[in-house]
Amino acid sequence: MRILIPLMLTLFSSTAALASEKTGAEDILGAGRQFMEAFAETQAGKGFDADYTLGSLDPRLALAPCPDGGIDVAFSSDPWKTTQPSLMVSCQGERPWRMYLSVALDIYGDALVAARPLSRGDRVTEAMVATDRVVVNAIRRGAITDTDNLLGLEMKRPVNAGTPFTPDLVTAPDAVARGDHVMITARNGSFAVKTRGKALANARVGEQVLVENLSSARKIRARVTGPGQVEITM
Template sequence: MSIVENQRHRRIFAAIFLALATLPCSPAVQASGWQEEVGQQLVSRWQEISGHSAEASVSFPGLPADYQLPDCQGGFGLALVKPLQAGRNGLELSCNAPYWKQHLAIQLHTYKTVAVLRKPVSAGQPLTTDDISMVRHDTGELTKGYYPRAEDVQEQISRRSLRAGTVLSPDMLDPPLIINRGERVKIRVNRPGIRIEMNGTALENGRQDERIRVRNEQSQKIIFGRVTGRGLVQVE
């Protein structure tokens, strides 16, 4: 082969190589759409867990919106560090061709209507329907819990002063008193084969299912019983 032919072959090979190198890659999952892909997979998993009508979305806290994964020819794998839950989750993305792994944090936003204060309340104030609005909220941020129905908080007592717009959680409220100290009550003894009721006096305030001291008016004996209703204490 002459020097001229050799140089011509080299030029042809270089042109072919350059053309191949500049072709767009076509992996199963393009890097530019990976966040949408991950979000769809996780939302689908969440809906399988909590119901197909569950409203949810995914974000990537601390990650730039234009962040790109390395290319992956066969499509990346997705694995959760722990079972999926509302709020913060750990995620591992991996690829076999070429091999790589990425560990990321994701936030699963789950939306429900929850009980929110419409206006301020004072410590010790019982709540009414006028105090409550039902507002759509990301429950993944409500780490102390929430109330999904307005009736769940009716007549509950605020433990402290709360501002309007506060999302109510169980640590903020106490159940209402249904027995007051000094009140006449029925004491019910309920044991296998025995059911007796007698008059008594409550020696302390009581809420549903609380144990309080009561005095048997007939024997004057002081006993403990569980509050099972208004004016009713059960001894077991």
């Protein structure tokens, strides 16, 4: 017994020391909470509220030890496009490892919504827009939050009152319409000649449109550069 007891105590203390050096579930959850708290604090400074719940881990989890402050945490998917992102937790120690931790995340923020039912083709005005608190990351195509990016655009399809405006719901209106008189600019470097024409189709800025030169009656294809403005390259 005089020999066995010290040996048993040595084995027990060695096992306990090894266990204490492992990275366990609580270490990973703690790193995840610290990361999410920092994220929520950053968003609060921008006017958003972030509510989150971390997923669970097997309490028996035991990974290689990670130096103090060595656990890295980052989103593995865009938290602004899903309410179920995940965290990639990793360590670059002598025995590197990586794992994923699930998160349920709601980011609340002010977004622009339809103040009343809107129809396809409506031009968005201030009277059509209201502000509401929504879960912005539940809107996968991204909510429009700035009226400068919305007013004057055209509805692509009808929506109900309270529907958040998203980029896929609106489009830039036609800059020229069939029958409109337009100014044709023929450009060659810094040299430009202007003449009047008539649009033979509807088109938006950046699109090509067929126009008729009113002086020569010649039909040409030009690029729309603005309302009533088209350009060709000589």
